[in-house]
Amino acid sequence: MRIYDSVQKIKREFIPQEEGKATLYVCGPTVYDNAHLGHAKSALVFDLLTRILRANGLNVTYARNITDIDDKIIKKAREQKKDIKEITDFFTEAFHKEMSSLGVSRPTIEPKATESLEAMFTLIQKLIDNGHAYKTQDGDVYFDTASDSEYLKLSARVQEDEDRQERVESSSLKKNPADFAMWKSVKDGSLTFTSPFGEGRPGWHLECSAMIEKHLACENNEFSVDIHGGGADLLFPHHENEAAQTRCGSSHTLANYWMHNGFVNINGEKMSKSLGNSFFLKDALKQYDGEVLRFYLLSTHYRSNFNFNTEDLTTAKKRLDKIYRLKKRLFGLAENSDTTSFQTELLTALSDDMNVSTALALIEDMLSTANETLDTAGKHKLLKRETISNLTYIENILGFGVQNPFEYFQFGVDEATKEKLATLIQQRDEAKKEKNFEASDKLRDTILACGVSLMDTPQGTFWEKI
RNA sequence: GGUGCCAUCGCCAAGUGGUAAGGCCGUAGCCUGCAAAGCUACUAUCCCCAGUUCAAAUCUGGGUGGCACCUCCA
Incomplete structure (x- = not known):
């Protein structure tokens, strides 16, 4: 098995730390909204990776987290005047259902942020103790990026000029603009957790580091996981920060191999909230068979950017059809x-x-x-x-x-239509038997007008929704 | 502005030093009462220029044109 390592930027032979086993961690969704095609792509890519690793005889432990603590979740709960858990449960369930429609298998474990707080506290405390993190007057805890000589090496980034950063971070008590929050002090009461550092919420980057240490890392290994995956946009700052926390707060280097999947664009445009062109999976699944979407999204290389459009989707369906036609035979x-x-x-x-x-x-x-x-x-x-x-x-x-x-081949056809088709096909078969081709062709045209194509085979007449 | 990625047939898309996979579309044929499905055949020298090499789509330099990240994001 060869894997392109997106940090070293070369294809490397995959050698797991423990023979016969592989650990994989992928950044999962923040459950505050419906999953879109980008979430689908990422889930599909790492689902396929898991299957390939297993086919190569490896015992794979695949973890994909559910981020259920986040500012956007709180915002949504406030807007809709709902309980936080109601929001996160709803979108977590929807996510699972949609992934299932795509044929994505459930990961081995799906840790939730809310269930991993102790691990986060431990990691923060360790980083404070060894001088890699500090607490501000406000009660926030920041990672001290200046204390980590390896910082920014993962994403091969150069330290940015201060002008630029100060525009973004003007009112902070951070020592360094690049420092990121591991614990955010919150006093207004919404979704806060009691920690040794006060009331507040954990930072997003921390969640992943802590969950990996808790669920996947093995004391004697050099790396916390063999492979760490996620969308291409996560390399910086998310993965950079995760790696820094783990490097400084544990005995491990976070991952041996890094894999980043390319982005999904819609008709040549980046999919984003601000452009209002997010293509939600739940809407796509109403129109298209989940397996067709699976085939389409997986049909090009995972690292390439993917330009979603209905023409190519139709082509993908035609290719998948061929597999099913042979299955029919x-x-x-x-x-x-x-x-x-x-x-x-x-x-x-x-x-x-x-x-x-x-x-x-x-x-x-x-x-x-x-x-x-x-x-x-x-x-x-x-x-x-x-x-x-x-x-x-x-x-x-x-x-x-x-x-x-x-x-x-009957996707999207309701029972009543199926019965109607059966009747029409029977009539046509009888007409054919009597060699009344004028009548049989007319019936075929009627059926075709319903968007259904007929095939005469030695086993009888079959139909397919076009 | 910084960093990085990419440019292969009408469209989608592999191949990354050894003489251009595959699919869609199209054309012709076989099959069929006619179709559909299936099968067969046909269609590119790889953005431009220069260089390295016995040999380059594949490496190097320059150009042109796309795109991404640098802020929450899969």
């Missing part, structure tokens, strides 16, 4: 787990920094070979066995083709 045949050279090649491609493009090329080659052989020698038993095994392998490692192939 082999429907009902017994499963088996033959290992084939195709599977080895597929895993090799995916193990090269998740080269999905090459993997898809291999899949499409396998599909056309299988179709060709079925066309010319329909009773080829070994080929059928191997093809079924290959399709199952694709399902497991990529999560493509997991549905019933007939139901897949």
Whole structure:
């Protein structure tokens, strides 16, 4: 397995600290709003990574946190006059449901900030004790960036000129403009926690560091985790700060490998609140099959920026359709787990920094070979066995083709329409039997007008929603 | 302004020193009552210029054009 390390900026052979095991930590959502396509991309990328690592025989512990303490959550709760927990529970549940629609497996553990406060206190205290953090008159606790000679090395950033920073941080009691809060003193009562440092809330960067130490780090290892992942925007300041806290407050270096996924843009524009063009997953899932979205979002390299548009989504669906059409041809045949050279090649491609493009090329080659052989020698038993095994392998490692192939093609069609279609198809079949092609073609046109395409096969007439 | 990334067929997109994968679209054909689906065939020398090399889309320098981060963000 080779992984592009976005800190060293090279592809590196993945060697876990403990043989046969891998630990992965990914920054998860702050649960104050609906998940958008960017959250989906990140979750999908690391879901795929986990599957590939496991296919390579590793026992993976994958942690993705839920940030349920945050200023934006409080703001939302105030606006909607709701309890904080009501907000966070609602969006956490929605997140899980939407991820499930995309075929994203649940991480091994999903730590919540609210459940990891003790670990945060411990880390802050350690940093205060060893001189890497300080408390201000206001009761805030800041990380002292000047005390860490390694600071900014992770994101390869140079110290910024003071003019620039002072504009942002004019009214602070910080020693240094770059210092960041680990504990924010809050006295107005909303979502505060009692800590050894007073009433307040933890800083966002701290949450991740503390949760990693609590759930994943192993005392004797050099690194807290093997791989740390997240969106490309998190490298600075979030990951830089996390790394500083862990470096100075524990016996570990935070991560051995860093992976950052590219951004999702919408029709060439950055998706953002201010532009008002966020594409929420819940809206996308109303229009499109979650698996189509999965296929589309995973079909280009995870590090590239992704430009979401409906034309390319349609193309992605056509590619996924081909997998399902072959599944239809082999429907009902017994499963088996033959290992084939195709599977080895597929895993090799995916193990090269998740080269999905090459993997898809291999899949499409396998599909056309299988179709060709079925066309010319329909009773080829070994080929059928191997093809079924290959399709199952694709399902497991990529999560493509997991549905019933007939139901897949009926996405978004209600029961009443299905019954109507069944009747029309039956009428058409009868007309065909009587060689009344004028009538049968007319019925087909009627069906086509409903956005449904017909296919006559030796097994009968099948339909697909276009 | 600082830092970094990118530029491959009409569109999407791999390949990062050894002579351009794949998909969509398109054209022709096979199959079909006709279709649909499936199959077969056909379509680029890699933004520009210079250099290194036996050999470059792949390395170096320059140019042009995109984009991202530097502030909460996946």
